[in-house]
Amino acid sequence: MVKSICRRICSIFPILVISVHLASAQSDEYTEFNYGQDTGGENWIQSIRVSSPAYRSEIRGDVPIQFKASGMEHASAFCWQQPTSQFPNPWGHDQNLSPDGIRLDAGGNGSFVFRADQFPNGPINIRIMAENAAGKRDVCELQLFNTGGVKWNQGIPNNIPDPALGMELIFADDFDQSPSISNDGRNATYMAHKPRFGDFSGWPFSDDLEDGEPFSQTGTWLKIAARKDSRSPQGRTGLIASVNMDGKGIWAKAPCYLECRFTAQSAIGTWPAFWTITHLDPGTRGDELDIVEAYGGVGKGNPNHPGYSIVGHFWGQFNADGSKKEHPNTVAKIMELGGKSYWSTTFHTYGCKIDLQDTIYYFDNIEVFRHPTGEISKQYPHCFLINYAIGGISGWKIDLSRYQEGSDMWIDYVRVFAKNPVPDYTMAPPGTIPGLITQAIGLNFSVNDDESTILKSTDLTGEPMVSQRNWNNLTGAKGSVDHAIDDQGQPTPTKLEWKVPAGDNDWRSKTGRDWGFKNENLKLQKGYIQAGGTLTIQNIPYKKYQVYVYLGADDNGGKGKVTLTSNSSSSKTSKDCYYQLGWVDGRFSQSGGISPEQATIGNFVIFPDNTSKDIQIDWRGDLEGGWTGVTGLQIIAIP
8 A cells, every 4th residue: 555655756756737726926027938837736835844853954975954844644755867777778767765664753854864875076956745535735945965876967068969979169168166256247247136127036136245145166066056044035046047146148140059057956945047138138038948947846835847948039129010929938848858857857958959950959858849030049148047036927826835944956057059159249238339230221210400400420229239320310301312421320222312292291201209319319219200101222331221210299199101112124022011100118119010900019110021123112191099100210231
């Protein structure tokens, strides 16, 4: 009977095959990709308490394990073990530490001996499981550090991983010595916070306290220690980022490959992750690749996660019909892969290859998911972040009380490969250097005798990802330019002619409200041609390009339409893009839609993937609401 119950407990943990249901407390921003479920865990309770050895303590040799499982009748224990002559599987295997079960006395007390020298050296996780006849069950993950044992799978492998073949190793950290971490990342390898954006953990990401909290190094591992104590009554935990507040550091541009090997504890509120981002600042569009987001904890109202989550985010980006770009995602059911062990059971390697066609995710060098690479990821490098969040914007509750308000994440190594390294790349704060990384021609509709609408050659403006200098000022309601200058101030063969409908319509060239913009951005957005107009552009010097059309208005926003007509020797083709100009706090935000009803709120639209040498832009800003118009355009080369 004891053996059968032990086998049943083992078979149900950690996989719970339950329909997905999201926690109601989650942030709206995160509900779309948190694939835990908060139903179906009613039978899981917290019963087990370990009295010896201390949680997260160092051990070696034969170690008596003593615990109490109140209300339980039977118990068992498991620990992941390296390959042995009896079990030579190179992945290792889950070793039953109590083949005959662990008998509990009337008070639920039990014990067994853990022979540490027979198990891996370094961080280990002993899982103690218990159940009673009523079907209530529990699992307690006892994190320990084995100072003896067998050295196995430690440190950076000698081989180049298959996804990185043909690439150059641009960064590696084996954590065999204390890493350089500073609070702002300056004069260090890592920054202890999310650069320039803000942290998101329920237990805050701490500064590097320089006394082993929350970061410390032992052997070949970096430990991130999550703790709540008298020193940090709100809790503390850790994050490391590969770039600093100035946007300098380790960046990898596609094609590239990044991987990290770590383990952590699955407990209520734990949220370890390895992920990448292209942009650092609030309000900017960018790509985020969540290579692994692991949600810990079982029981009612907890994630009960069958593996870990993978998500690609295309923040602030829209499809041609105005809908938000989808966030491709999956649940990696790792108990069916490789050695069939959970993310908290032993170390695993999580990787991501960002190619120019697909972005591919790996678990222990096994492909688990892919999706088309985002347009921003094709052009902009990624930095990486590794963190041990505890609750926060994930929405999941926190309860580490049975673990004495502590939990550890152990990172073995991280390494980055790239085909074309960009060692000098910097993601400077918006407005300090051009965001444009190709070539462009910028056009600004200015107003006669109004200096506040005229851009100087040194003025830097435009949507932050494509901001540029050397804008062409197109003054008044009509006019022409024979040789527009590009973002470097060089003349091009591009000819411009703009006009409004015939008649007494010069009033359409006017100044609008600021809509929250300031400085150079306000100059671009203040002057505009209201209600309707036409801009003809000839001899565009780029083989392939996108067109950004910026929008403005007086005091009232409204809906309108921009049409791009491509003129070639053989045919004309037109594309319509509807918009809804509204308040977005002085930030550039993309609008767009295939109808007025579907148009999203924003202040610019994009026409991607154009190839014609000659185009015409027409707009109507009087479809609904206040009269709106066009403040400027950019013709941006696509490499």
